[in-house]
Amino acid sequence: IPYASLIQAFNSLLGQLLTESAASIETWRTKILTALGTDGKVIADVIPELELIIGKQPEVPEIGPIESQNRFNRVLKEFLRVFAQKEHPLVIFLDDLQWADSATLKLMQILITDPYQQYLLLIGAYRDNEVSPTHPLIQTVEEIEKTGTVVNNIVLEPLDLENVTELVAETLNNRTEKVNNLAELICNKTGGNPFFLTQLLQALYQENLLKFDFDFPIYPVTNQESKGGWNWSIDEIQAIGITDKSVVQLVASRIEKLPVATQEVLKLAACVGDKFALDVLSLVSEESANTTATQLYSALQAGLILPLSDAYRIPLVFDRAESINLKLDTSRVSYKFLHDRVQQAAYSLIPENRKKSTHFNIGQLLLQNTPIEKLEENIFDIVNQLNVG
Numbered sequence: 001i002p003y004a005s006l007i008q009a010f011n012s013l014l015g016q017l018l019t020e021s022a023a024s025i026e027t028w029r030t031k032i033l034t035a036l037g038t039d040g041k042v043i044a045d046v047i048p049e050l051e052l053i054i055g056k057q058p059e060v061p062e063i064g065p066i067e068s069q070n071r072f073n074r075v076l077k078e079f080l081r082v083f084a085q086k087e088h089p090l091v092i093f094l095d096d097l098q099w100a101d102s103a104t105l106k107l108m109q110i111l112i113t114d115p116y117q118q119y120l121l122l123i124g125a126y127r128d129n130e131v132s133p134t135h136p137l138i139q140t141v142e143e144i145e146k147t148g149t150v151v152n153n154i155v156l157e158p159l160d161l162e163n164v165t166e167l168v169a170e171t172l173n174n175r176t177e178k179v180n181n182l183a184e185l186i187c188n189k190t191g192g193n194p195f196f197l198t199q200l201l202q203a204l205y206q207e208n209l210l211k212f213d214f215d216f217p218i219y220p221v222t223n224q225e226s227k228g229g230w231n232w233s234i235d236e237i238q239a240i241g242i243t244d245k246s247v248v249q250l251v252a253s254r255i256e257k258l259p260v261a262t263q264e265v266l267k268l269a270a271c272v273g274d275k276f277a278l279d280v281l282s283l284v285s286e287e288s289a290n291t292t293a294t295q296l297y298s299a300l301q302a303g304l305i306l307p308l309s310d311a312y313r314i315p316l317v318f319d320r321a322e323s324i325n326l327k328l329d330t331s332r333v334s335y336k337f338l339h340d341r342v343q344q345a346a347y348s349l350i351p352e353n354r355k356k357s358t359h360f361n362i363g364q365l366l367l368q369n370t371p372i373e374k375l376e377e378n379i380f381d382i383v384n385q386l387n388v389g
Helices: 004-017 022-044 048-054 065-083 102-112 136-146 161-171 178-190 194-206 234-240 247-255 260-272 278-285 289-301 310-317 320-326 340-348 352-369 372-388
Strands: 090-094 120-124 211-217 227-231 275-277 305-307 334-337
Touching: 004 022, 004 048, 004 090, 004 102, 022 048, 022 065, 065 102, 102 120, 102 136, 161 178, 161 194, 178 194, 178 234, 194 247, 247 340, 260 278, 260 289, 260 334, 260 340, 260 352, 275 278, 278 289, 278 352, 289 305, 334 340, 352 372
Parallel strands: 090 120
Antiparallel strands: 211 227, 275 334, 305 334
16 A cells, blocks of 8 residues: 555554544644645545544545645645644654555655654664665665755664673563573574564463562572562473574464464464454454454464554454444454564464465455445455465
8 A cells, every 4th residue: 555654654643633632633623724725635535534633525626646646745744744843743653664665755755855844753664684775765765865854874783692681680570690591592592683582582481481480589689578580491491492493483383372263363364464454354254353353362462463543442342233233344443463573473374285275265255345436445455365376
């Protein structure tokens, strides 16, 4: 989806506004309408949630594609200036820019080089091992720098042994010498990668290799107040071979500890993408939205997927009949995988001889159940599934 990461950021911004008081929302409404004038529909077409604040917007005149793009760029800059003010600067964080589409990168460049925009900070994260000097992201950043815009680069290095020791000691509430051996083992096996490290600690806990001991002395002194912490055996950890697994294997083993129904729905979600809506997932799993949401809940509790809004709670509270009466818009209930490695791990659990047929079935279900008037906006999702199938 063009501008997908930016749209998500703007939705998050509007979500914050909607939690404010009625008087505050009315103030924002006035400011936004003043800034957008008669062009509110230009932004509302891309960010439908905006109409929850400013109301239904009138149609805008049809113009050529180049003029339309220029109009969109101009109106979006005016929209952002409403929020990026001296008294309340605006920060936008975009993750995984190594995968950003060209439209997002171009729009990012336009916003950040706007000479009238003084209170916007754009933070972008990307994996430098996945981009080359000719990558569109790097070229975009270079173009931004040529305009005189300040660009700061921060290289995130792996955690060193001292960092890992501190993290493990804090996590396990243990300050004895014993923690040093565990930290050294974890640091060596993960290379100081924070995501791998936290997944390894979670896996050790799931395998019952980390156990809470109320009598365990957590400091190298003997008094009553220093007892109660996590205990483990390095020999047991090494014997089970869990530290020899790759991060994908490790996460896959965590997924396999979940209920079978949860595993199956996560496999389908992995085929759909790193983000997925409840309506799509319930369609391809051929279950009700409530059943699918319930199946996903174990993965939510395990921290393997994250909700994109609090709307995920609704289908968990009401049964199927009540949800039908409420006419819940399940397309608004969306999730994302904690990390692309989690998606990769879930996908790896699908047998190789079933992957193509799974994608083909998903494509067929989407094609058969997408209303004709919505076919165009979903065509890439459908065709991508059928192509893989």
